[in-house]
Amino acid sequence: MEPVPISAVTRHFGLPASTLHYWERRGLISSHRRSGWRYYDREQLYRVAQIRLWRDIGQLSLDDIAAVQAGDAADGDWRETVAARIDVIEEQMDRLIAARTYLRHLLLCTQESELHECPHFRASVVLPEASRSEA
Known part of the structure; x- marks a missing residue:
């Protein structure tokens, strides 16, 4: 699967680009750059979907999401x-x-x-x- 440009990701998931930028700064997702534009591979698209689900349904904070993604929390x-x-x-x-x-x-x-x-x-x-x- 070819990397997907940020514009397609924002449309598909209904998220502003600033949210994806922020998640990237927080280390929750990563992108590939091409000519200054962000592109997301299949794995990162799954991460975006997962973060969105954990935020919307699980009501997890971004700190909690980072701990769950890392496989451990600070205290266990x-x-x-x-x-x-x-x-x-x-x-x-x-x-x-x-x-x-x-x-x-x-x-x-x-x-x-x-x-x-x-x-x-x-x-x-x-x-x-x-x-x-x-x-």
Whole structure:
């Protein structure tokens, strides 16, 4: 396969050229130069696709991607980097599920206009009590 010019790579992956330049500066990908233009071989195209997938789906940072690509993280195996990201995603999912549950409950509240008077809301809130020394 002939090396592919940067313009074709940016069109295909929907990335600005500046992103590819930045990834190259970070050492995540490399290009070949011809007449001052960047060209990417098959291996680098797979790397671009992989980085994009890891960013979009895996929500990995570029530092995490560099550690995974290198095969190890600063503090151990690359799997630790991935496992830590899974932990963060699971925490986010828990918060999103709680938010969805609360908002669905809010939709069912019988209090039409004064939501702060919703009996279920009021029952779930713990209010501070005045201490005798402050009174």
